[in-house]
Amino acid sequence: MELMKEYVQKYGHAIGDKILKVDSFLNHQIDPFLMMEVGKEFKKRFAGKGINKILTIEASGIAVGITTAFAFEVPMVFAKKNKPSTMADSYNATVFSFTKNKEYNITVAKEFLQKGDKVLIIDDFLALGNAILGLQSLCEQAGAEVLGVGIAIEKGFQEGGKMLRERGIHLESLAIIDSLQDGNIIVR
Amino acid sequence: MELMKEYVQKYGHAIGDKILKVDSFLNHQIDPFLMMEVGKEFKKRFAGKGINKILTIEASGIAVGITTAFAFEVPMVFAKKNKPSTMADSYNATVFSFTKNKEYNITVAKEFLQKGDKVLIIDDFLALGNAILGLQSLCEQAGAEVLGVGIAIEKGFQEGGKMLRERGIHLESLAIIDSLQDGNIIVR
Numbered sequence: 147m148e149l150m151k152e153y154v155q156k157y158g159h160a161i162g163d164k165i166l167k168v169d170s171f172l173n174h175q176i177d178p179f180l181m182m183e184v185g186k187e188f189k190k191r192f193a194g195k196g197i198n199k200i201l202t203i204e205a206s207g208i209a210v211g212i213t214t215a216f217a218f219e220v221p222m223v224f225a226k227k228n229k230p231s232t233m234a235d236s237y238n239a240t241v242f243s244f245t246k247n248k249e250y251n252i253t254v255a256k257e258f259l260q261k262g263d264k265v266l267i268i269d270d271f272l273a274l275g276n277a278i279l280g281l282q283s284l285c286e287q288a289g290a291e292v293l294g295v296g297i298a299i300e301k302g303f304q305e306g307g308k309m310l311r312e313r314g315i316h317l318e319s320l321a322i323i324d325s326l327q328d329g330n331i332i333v334r
Numbered sequence: 335m336e337l338m339k340e341y342v343q344k345y346g347h348a349i350g351d352k353i354l355k356v357d358s359f360l361n362h363q364i365d366p367f368l369m370m371e372v373g374k375e376f377k378k379r380f381a382g383k384g385i386n387k388i389l390t391i392e393a394s395g396i397a398v399g400i401t402t403a404f405a406f407e408v409p410m411v412f413a414k415k416n417k418p419s420t421m422a423d424s425y426n427a428t429v430f431s432f433t434k435n436k437e438y439n440i441t442v443a444k445e446f447l448q449k450g451d452k453v454l455i456i457d458d459f460l461a462l463g464n465a466i467l468g469l470q471s472l473c474e475q476a477g478a479e480v481l482g483v484g485i486a487i488e489k490g491f492q493e494g495g496k497m498l499r500e501r502g503i504h505l506e507s508l509a510i511i512d513s514l515q516d517g518n519i520i521v522r
Contacts, residue, residue: 167420174421175411175446176396178404205392205412208364209400216366223363224393231433232355233362245419258363 147187147320150298151333153180160326172298173206173270184320185213188268188296191318195293197266199223201259201281203252206270210298214268223259225252225281237287241280244273252280254288261289272297272319275306282315299323302334335375335508338486339521341368348514360486361394361458372508373401376456376484379506383481385454387411389447389469391440394458398486402456411447413440413469425475429468432461440468442476449477460485460507463494470503487511490522 159167171177200222202211208224215222227250229236235256242249259265267281278295285292293316300307300319303326310317322334347355359365388410390399396412403410415438417424423444430437447453455469466483473480481504488495488507491514498505510522 161420165420169421169443170446171409174414174443175409176400176403177409178400179407181400182404205396205414208393208396209410212364212366212369212397212400215364216370219367221359221363221365222397226362226393232349232353233357255357255362258358 150320154321160329163326176209181213185217188214189217192294196264199263201265202268211268225254229253237284239280239283259288263290267295270298272300272306273304338508342509348517351514364397369401373405376402377405380482387451390456399456413442417441425472427468427471447476451478455483458486460488460494461492
């Protein structure tokens, strides 16, 4: 998606050769126009699949998730990292975060992820893909089908994209970063 | 806002006389059509104030925040509960949560909240108003001006709304709950 690539080039900052800061438009300050365009783009790329639910994870997935849900005219569900006291039965998965070097739990109430649901998983970033595997596990537990994974920015120099594609998942990334060496952001 | 009141009556559940569950459309599963309408409604209610930034708090504020930002054609910033390792200078405030009975920190990078910003604070729920005071404190630290507070659902039987209005804040709540006694949701 040209617009996402432009934003990354124009407003992104490489910190060392691993970290891409995009907090001026994607995950702290967020550009709502870009988000709406992202939603429309995912709608195009996953058209005709009968998707009836968008699944994402708090917090940074929510903005891309809700605009995608608006484009598809279906509900969005976001997995929570802490189970609220008011949540009854839930599906749970453990995700290991390499950036934070710790495990965390993700949870979705059973009533909002059901057998037969045709799910599109959406997230802002893809690095090693652990969050996506966690979300996929929630869907498997529910008997829901994952029909695709839509990512705003994929770090192409890390293993997540390759791993998901090798598993046969229909993965669409709107911008793929090939490298961040010497502070230069190389977008594929 | 009639639509919000309808959703609360139709899809909300009272648990005891204090807790209103709206996780089927507002804070776990989220209805994107409703969110877009909420954004347009806040645009109407806070028109002509020169608002140039929407400020909210993760996680449940993000969906209402981004659609409001889209309606205003301005950026949204969400305060984070954990400061990322990549965040440099930031404004911070402490918020006490009565529902979770603990304090938490909220933080916004200094570059995204600036002197002269005209801010509309948006959140999904208003109970005691502590999160709003925390967001207001971040704005004060930055020298930004809070021109209003927009809330999807206000618990009218708790003190937050009264406290904010007495401070002279322009507060707009799209649905106000007068009571939840005996499992009945009484909407004002």
